[in-house]
Each structure stands twice: as C-alpha cells, then as structure tokens.
Amino acid sequence: MLQSKEADKLVQQFAARNVVVSSRHDGLRISFHVYNTLDDVRAVLQLLEENLNQLVTEPVASDR
C-alpha cells in the first residue's frame, strides 16, 4: 500500500491506462498474484513515477 492524498483519483487514472488497482482510506493498494509478471511490475512502477507528486513520499507520523 502506498500513501496518497488522492488515492481514489489515482485509482481512476490508473484505470484509464488499463491498470486495475484499488484504494482504502488514503492508501493505494497494489496486489500481485501468481498470474502477474515483471512486465506488470514495470508498468505500475512507470505509472507511479509519473504520479509521484500525488504520493506521500516523506515518512509521516501516523498512529496507523
């Protein structure tokens, strides 16, 4: 899970690029199973890189 201020929006943006992920609260959930490949990993990393400004990349104090 990756923290984002706009997790729901990211889910929509990823969907527009045919990458299916989900969100819970402020987290973007990306899960892999046996049918996923390294190419899938590369594709989602590419999308994350393009949207770095929408991720919380600094460690924040959290009680969760």
Added chain:
Amino acid sequence: MILTDHAVAAIRSKFPVFKEKIYLNSCSQGALSEHVEAGFLEYLHSWHEQGSPWGLWVEHYEEARGLFARFIGADPDEVAMVASASAGVNSIASALSFQQRRKVVLGEFEFPTMGHIWLAQRQRGAEVVFVKASNDRLTAEGYDELIDQGTLIVPLTHICFMNGFRMPTAKITEMAHHRGALVLLDDYQDCGTRPVDVKAMDLDVYVSGTLKYLLGPPGLAFMYVRRSLASLLVPSVTGWFGQANPFAFDVRLFEPAPGARRFESGTPPIPSIYGRENWASVPRRLLTALVRW
C-alpha cells in the same frame, strides 16, 4: 521454487482480463479464469436441462467441502460451508456465552466486519477491546497487554486488508491459549498465496472465502472449527442446513449437526459452489508448483 516465465504465461493465458488490462487487484477480487466461467456455465446448464437437480447440487456441495478441508489440512466434518466469512463468524459468536469470560480482544487491522460482529455481541454481555496499531504495525506485545484470564476469544486477521501487514499469529495464538482464550483466524486476505495447516497453527476456528487469492466467486466461504470445540457450541444463528439431517424436514426438531456443519444455516450458494473443481483446482495446482508440500 520459482515458476518459470513460461509457466506463469500458461497460467495467465487462462485469465482473459489480461488481454485488455494489467490486473493488480487480487486483494479485492481474484481475476476470473476460464475454469470458473466454465463452472458457472455448467451450473446454468444443469438448471436448464434438469430443472431442479438438488441431489446433484448437494453432491457438488459436499465435494467442495472435501476440497476446502484438504486445502487447510482438516477433515470434512470439521469444515462448515457458509455464504460469507461474516455468516460463519456470526454463527460462532451466537454460540458463545459471555457470562464467565466476556472480553473480546481484536486489533485495529481486522477487516471491519469482524469489529461489527463482535461489537454487536455487547448486547449479549461482551466487552470488546482494541489493540492499537502504531506506525502501520501491530505487535504481540500489544495483545499481551490486553489478553487476560477474562478473555473469551481473540479474532485475528492473518494479513491487514489495508496495508498488507502480516500479523505475528503464532505468538498471539500461543499467548491466548496459555490464558485460556479461543483464537479465530481470519485468513481471507492471505488464503491462496501459501499452504495452510490449521492443525499446525493450533487454531480453534479458521475462516476464509473464495473470492480473493483462491480466484473464485463471491458468495462462498468456509470455516474450520476444532472438533472438540464444535461439539460444545450450540449456535442460535442457524437454519435447516445446520441440522443433523436437513432432509428430515422436521419443523419441531432442533438438532444441530454433530460437526462444524452445525454452523451453517440456510440453502447453500449453489452457483458459487458449482464448478468448484474448476476454480478450486487452479490455486491448488499453483500452490503445488510454488511450494513443496
């Protein structure tokens, strides 16, 4: 053991979603395989062609129970088949008395339904306390502070549905048992990613369902209840499929089934069960390839 690219490609080819999309949401719902689709069609055909083949459908239902039992290292009479994990846990909760031990200790990483079910037991005398998470973690020490001689049950998720944190289940189970509390493992977020042995994990109750990493449909869950515990519990959330003989059709007799089946209730979710060999065999084959049993 790592699967070769060729093996992964062969598995992936059975999941049509990958023709159009990169699917990275198995934590929410496993992708639909051709096997599962064929199972649903087989169900529809049986309905079309035979009208009401309940004998056949109940055979499928019992075969699915056997598959689940093998998958988690239990015997079929220790496994209840239910329409959701919530249905199973509700039946367990309804069978517990909160008169002597009344405390339920659960962590903030539980799936919300677990909170809802146990909070609802407060009207029956339960006291619910939450172990607080810190920095995306829960520790056995956190449980250590709250589990005591007054604790009746510790419902425990294997994996947090939000952040994927893997709980220290072995430590918590040992601690709970040492203090006389029951342990209920909710494995829904992990089941299908690795082999499961409910006996080796020394669990009292284990619940999971088919819709995530088991790559099945919604509408079907299963629950193991330790044999010696099941015989002591009489659920008040029940129904005709929880009876010793559902087909006795005796309205005056309440006689819970001898094993875990007593935690079932109404007419089972036949569409979800149907074609179980198709979908259930997918993760089993994968696991056999991934891990040496």
